[in-house]
Amino acid sequence: QAAQKGGYKHFMIKEIFEQPKVISDCLAGRVDQAKNEIILPEVEGMEPPERLHIIACGTSYHAGLWGKYLIEQWAKIPVEVEIASEFRYRDPLLSKGGVALAISQSGETADTLAGIKLAKEKGLSIIGLCNVVGSSVARESDYVMYTQAGPEISVASTKAMCSQLTALLLLALYWGKKKGVIDAATYSRAAADMRSIPSILETALPAMRSRAQELSREYSEANSFFFLGRGLYFPLALEGALKLKEISYIHAEGYASGEMKHGPIALIDPKFPTFAMALNDDLFPKVKSNLVEVQARGGEIIALTNPGVDLDVEHRWSLPEVWGPLNTFIALPALQLFAYETADYLGKDVDQPRNLAKSVTVE
Ligand code: G6P
Numbered sequence: 401q402a403a404q405k406g407g408y409k410h411f412m413i414k415e416i417f418e419q420p421k422v423i424s425d426c427l428a429g430r431v432d433q434a435k436n437e438i439i440l441p442e443v444e445g446m447e448p449p450e451r452l453h454i455i456a457c458g459t460s461y462h463a464g465l466w467g468k469y470l471i472e473q474w475a476k477i478p479v480e481v482e483i484a485s486e487f488r489y490r491d492p493l494l495s496k497g498g499v500a501l502a503i504s505q506s507g508e509t510a511d512t513l514a515g516i517k518l519a520k521e522k523g524l525s526i527i528g529l530c531n532v533v534g535s536s537v538a539r540e541s542d543y544v545m546y547t548q549a550g551p552e553i554s555v556a557s558t559k560a561m562c563s564q565l566t567a568l569l570l571l572a573l574y575w576g577k578k579k580g581v582i583d584a585a586t587y588s589r590a591a592a593d594m595r596s597i598p599s600i601l602e603t604a605l606p607a608m609r610s611r612a613q614e615l616s617r618e619y620s621e622a623n624s625f626f627f628l629g630r631g632l633y634f635p636l637a638l639e640g641a642l643k644l645k646e647i648s649y650i651h652a653e654g655y656a657s658g659e660m661k662h663g664p665i666a667l668i669d670p671k672f673p674t675f676a677m678a679l680n681d682d683l684f685p686k687v688k689s690n691l692v693e694v695q696a697r698g699g700e701i702i703a704l705t706n707p708g709v710d711l712d713v714e715h716r717w718s719l720p721e722v723w724g725p726l727n728t729f730i731a732l733p734a735l736q737l738f739a740y741e742t743a744d745y746l747g748k749d750v751d752q753p754r755n756l757a758k759s760v761t762v763e
Contacts, residue, residue: 404553410750413750415552415559416559416733417605419562419733420599420602420605422563423563423597423598423601425548425550426549426566427595428548436592442544443545443574449477449575450477452477452479453480453501453524454468455501455503455516456484456502456503457511457760458642459556460503460512460564463635465481467569467571469635469725470568470569474587475579475581476579476581477579484509484515488514488515488518492522494522494523496524497525499526500527501527502515502526502528503529503530505547505564506530507532508532508535527545528541528545529545529547529568531563533546549562553751554751555753555757556739556750561639589724590726596722601729608719608737612740612741613745616738620742622672624650624652625644625672626667626673626694626699627640627652627655628654628656628694629654630687631681632728633728636677636728637654639654640675640677641653644742646756647753648739657687657690657691668694669697672699673700674699675704676704676713677704679705688710691703703717704717705719706720719734
């Protein structure tokens with residue numbers, strides 16, 4: 401096992417550091433460098449869906465929530481994202497000829513498989529987005545896209561989500577172009593800049609880890625955490641909270657920044673810190689005013705942000721800034737590193753957290 405960990409203390413940290421390569425591998429063969437064009441042979445045979453139902457569980461569900469933003473924005477396809485265990489018992493309104501996208505790292509999650517079965521019975525075609533080659537999700541799907549992340553051993557999923565986001569971004573661009581609805585400049589920028597993310601992330605990761613170490617020591621005694629984000633960063637806030645819960649057993653809630661004031665803000669006090677996704681995007685001014693509300697209640701804030709962003713909080717964590725939604729690929733590992741360093745500092749069993757399984761094959 402020590403050899404498999406490649407010198408790292410845990411699989412989780414090894415897998416976090418593998419993400420630059422995971423992105424490259426997921427892009428390999430899917431971006432024609434000369435033409436700066438996305439090629440997805442896996443879904444070439446189908447028309448872009450008129451409506452898409454994404455079905456998934458856990459971290460894969462968060463990836464789906466993120467994918468919705470880009471698929472709706474770039475490909476103009478309405479997307480519903482469903483927790484598989486809800487979808488399967490909800491008698492959902494599905495129209496024949498529609499498409500379901502099942503996202504699953506393992507490809508063996510029982511609820512996701514049941515969701516696929518239901519969607520098939522109602523006449524939908526299935527796209528399986530999975531990591532494990534030949535898994536049940538892959539076998540049950542009409543079209544299969546592999547995420548190419550390599551084996552993920554740590555129970556808490558990290559690099560698999562990174563590869564799912566990469567694949568969803570490619571799908572959004574591909575369908576947007578195929579339908580002729582994506583703006584040409586956005587398409588070229590996204591396709592070109594995505595290829596530079598692996599090297600930017602590779603360079604940034606060591607310093608990000610040190611920052612995560614510092615912050616985890618400061619907050620390891622917190623009993624609860626909020627993770628806040630808006631837009632694309634709302635699903636990331638959910639994922640940041642899930643990672644912290646899973647491996648450090650610290651209670652954490654992921655919330656949409658703007659929804660805080662409708663209840664949860666009552667919990668804020670000096671011992672209830674907030675981890676904010678305050679990256680430099682159009683929604684930043686809104687996030688900033690939400691953070692002022694948190695500070696007014698005495699809450700301390702760690703903010704994931706970018707250099708030059710005007711923000712006055714206890715702890716700034718500045719990440720290198722890239723183009724638009726691609727900032728997600730730098731922010732996600734920061735959340736993972738914070739959870740990892742906290743759990744490791746607290747002496748938890750990082751790779752095998754209590755009560756959790758890598759793949760949940762029962763209901
Ligand atoms: C389990 C794992 C999670 C994972 C979820 C969905 O609960 O502990 O890390 O996100 O299953 O797994 P899947 O393989 O379907 O992506």
